[in-house]
Amino acid sequence: MRYSVGLIVTMIQMFAVGAAYAQMTPEDIEALRRRGEKEGWTFEVGENWATRNSSARLCGSILPENWEENARFKTPPPLAQPLRGAFDWRDWGGVTEIRNQNPCGSCWAFAAVGALECNIAIKDGSYVDLSEQWLVSCNDDGWGCDGGWFAHDYHMDEEDLCGDHGAVHEGSFPYVAWDAPCNCPYTHRYWISDWAYVFPPTVDAIKSAILHYGPVDVTIHAGYDAFKAYNGGLFNACEDGDTDHQVVLVGWNDAGGGHWILRNSWGDDWGAGGYMLIPYGCSEVADVAAFIEYPYSFKGVWVDFNHDMAGLGTFLSPFNTLTLAAAFVNPGGKVRIKAGSSTETLTIAKAMTLQAVGGTVRIGG
Numbered sequence: 118m119r120y121s122v123g124l125i126v127t128m129i130q131m132f133a134v135g136a137a138y139a140q141m142t143p144e145d146i147e148a149l150r151r152r153g154e155k156e157g158w159t160f161e162v163g164e165n166w167a168t169r170n171s172s173a174r175l176c177g178s179i180l181p182e183n184w185e186e187n188a189r190f191k192t193p194p195p196l197a198q199p200l201r202g203a204f205d206w207r208d209w210g211g212v213t214e215i216r217n218q219n220p221c222g223s224c225w226a227f228a229a230v231g232a233l234e235c236n237i238a239i240k241d242g243s244y245v246d247l248s249e250q251w252l253v254s255c256n257d258d259g260w261g262c263d264g265g266w267f268a269h270d271y272h273m274d275e276e277d278l279c280g281d282h283g284a285v286h287e288g289s290f291p292y293v294a295w296d297a298p299c300n301c302p303y304t305h306r307y308w309i310s311d312w313a314y315v316f317p318p319t320v321d322a323i324k325s326a327i328l329h330y331g332p333v334d335v336t337i338h339a340g341y342d343a344f345k346a347y348n349g350g351l352f353n354a355c356e357d358g359d360t361d362h363q364v365v366l367v368g369w370n371d372a373g374g375g376h377w378i379l380r381n382s383w384g385d386d387w388g389a390g391g392y393m394l395i396p397y398g399c400s401e402v403a404d405v406a407a408f409i410e411y412p413y414s415f416k417g418v419w420v421d422f423n424h425d426m427a428g429l430g431t432f433l434s435p436f437n438t439l440t441l442a443a444a445f446v447n448p449g450g451k452v453r454i455k456a457g458s459s460t461e462t463l464t465i466a467k468a469m470t471l472q473a474v475g476g477t478v479r480i481g482g
Contacts, residue, residue, distance in 0.1 A: 141168040141342060149346055153354070158343075160350030160394075166384040167345040170220050175383065176340040176362040177222020177264035184266065191313035193325035193408070196433075200324050205368035205378055206332055207392075209432070209474055210453065211239040212367055213246070215391030217384035219294035225265035226252040227382035228334040228363035232409050233272055233284055235332040235367070237307060239432060242417025242451030242470070246287040247307065251277070254290070255299040262296050267334060267363075267407050269312040277301060283308040311410040318406045320397050324369055328433060330408035332367040332380065336360035338401040349389040351376060355399035366403065370394075377402060416450045418442050422457035439463050439471075439480065454478045 141164075149162045167175055206212055213234040218227050226249040238244050252268050253261050255277040260266065271277060272284050283305030290303060315326050315333065326333050339345075339362035343354035351373070368378040379393040379402070395402055418430035420442045427441060428434040436442045438461055442452045448467045456476025463480075 140171060141346060145342065146346055149342060153343075156354070158350075158354055160352045160354075161348040162343065162346040163348040165346065165348060165387045166217065167387050168342075172340045172345065174220040174222050174262060175218075175224075175345065177224050177262070178336050178361055178363040179225075179264035179266060180336075180360065181266055189311075189313040190316035192316055193322055193329050196325060196328065200321060200328075203368070203370040203372070204324070204328065205370075206235060206239070206327070207367060207378075209239070210242075210472075211235055211331060212380065213238060213244050215380070215385040216249070216292075216382050218249070218382045219292075221253070221262035221294040222264045223249060223253050223262055223294070224363045224382055225260065225268055226250075228365055229268040229272065230284070231365040231380060231382070232269075232332055232334045232407075233307065233309065233411065235365070236309075236330070236409060236411035239331050240411055240413055240417055242453060242472075245307070248285040248287045248290040248292070248303075250292045250297065251285040251290045251299075251303060254297050255279070255301055255303075262294070267312075267314075267405075269309060269334070269407065269409055272307070272309045272409070273312065279303075281305055308412075309409045310412045312407060315406040315408060318403055320369075320375070323366065323403055323406050326406070326408040327366060327368065330410060332365045333403075333406050333408045335364060335366055335403040335406040336401070337362050337364055337379075337403070339364075344400065347388050347393055350394065352393055352395045352399065355396065358401065360401050360404050366406075367392075369397075415445050415447050417453065418446045418450065419453050419455070421455040422459045423455075443467075443469065 216227055218224055230247045230249050234247055274282055276282050278299045279301035281302055284307040285303045286306055315322050338358040338360050341356055365380040366377045367380050370376055376394045376396045379395050381391055385391040419432050419435035421435040424435050424437040428436050430436050430445055440463055443465055446452055446469055451470045453472045453474045458479035
């Protein structure tokens, strides 16, 4: 039987692609362990949701041609004090539960929704579950399970297929992990006031964005076996390559050369409960980074008794007394109090939730 040269080449390419995108076997994972021992990896590898699925639909960040031309770039404002050596929004109640994109290249939608959900937690004090499927199915850019890009415009003023904009609750359009029909209209509940790419995307600028604006949406090169099989520890199997995935950075730690705290969308059995510690610059992490601006509404306010000024009630500029917090928080809102003590007495005349964050709080006496 004879084959043309072109057909033989095509068949070889198909087998090569199939091998690259195949699920990982126990033998593959054992080979990674041996490689890690030889190369001095500082993290664990093992079976998880990602290793049981093809890489073809784990990653879906597609760099648009000439994307910078109409992009908004912004330098985060400088901090009044030097940057902290370590910070993690998980310690301050600023994250929601880890999500799972399933075998669909919708990481771009999960990163956009993740950044917004975290902002709502930080600024409103409430935890919401918003619809990634609405972005996958109803965007007007042709994005879907085969990939997309930063989608924050749809949470601001970019119209969906029915001419609406703003985030939709998960219950209104539950995630199905395929390019389902949009079937809009939907009720829209949350909007951002602005968003921008971090410029320049340096480590310090991204840190400042995380503190000022909450967790940020970033690109990364992730479609390779060591990344997929990550099961905890400091990831150091860095690999150069085109960015192909989008995740959210929720914090950092400068110890030992410094690393980001990365929030993925591959379920909570990947990594350390869905999170990864990854060195600055490793695998092109945060080569492109974007933050969102979610409007402050006094649904959730912050108090720090050790703050030397009255503040604005935000995380970085908290009230310094409960009296101020109680006066400004919306009825039914949440007052989060950083660890400390106050001798003030307070009569509360409206419904609100008081929550100690980051340690013990003592009031009165």
